Amino acid sequence: MPCWARTRKGTPCRAMSEPGKRRCRFHGGKSTGPRTPEGKARVAEAQRRRWARWRAERGDG
Template sequence: MDRGSCASDRGSWNAALDCRRKHCYIITVMSGVVMRFEKGNEIGSATRFGPDWAGERCGARTKAGASCQRPAVKRTGRCTRHGGRSTGPRTAEGRARIAAAQLKHGRLTKEARAEAKRRAQLGREIRAELKQIERWAVSEGLLDRNWKDQFKPPKPT
């Protein structure tokens, strides 16, 4: 294969994206280094985080005495096992703060659903009462049985 003719070898990211050669089928950027996976390469955890990986390692001391080789979280520089991520809030006020931050809108809260049910029930009661009044008015002769027909638009001819 002629690797020198591939656009990704020229160092331009736009050129790397435009590479249409059959041997370049995945282009990714990791730590500012353009990596090209060619056909026949094994893509998996061995190539992503193996000894030749250019990314930042955790570096924490393990029980064996060596430094941890897992990929580091950007903010802390340690992996998720050595303090790289939060385990979440422990206190009630901390949990309430997280719950408030996660609220996108109030449509699906328990209070909103209860209010919607209450309004729906009120609407059903009002419609039932109106139907009862209509039946009474028709039976007393105050209202024509087909009184709703006068509000319908005329049919086009």
């Protein structure tokens, strides 16, 4: 199955996705996510900031 991510040129990526994934290895198909407690905390904090910004822009804040 093709990756279907967009390249910087704006065209679809033509690489094949990784088995069991939806993206190719270049667009995150090889990513396993954060493994260490520090990495997980960093991602959690980034998500909290992102949703707080979204709520503020939407006016729910």
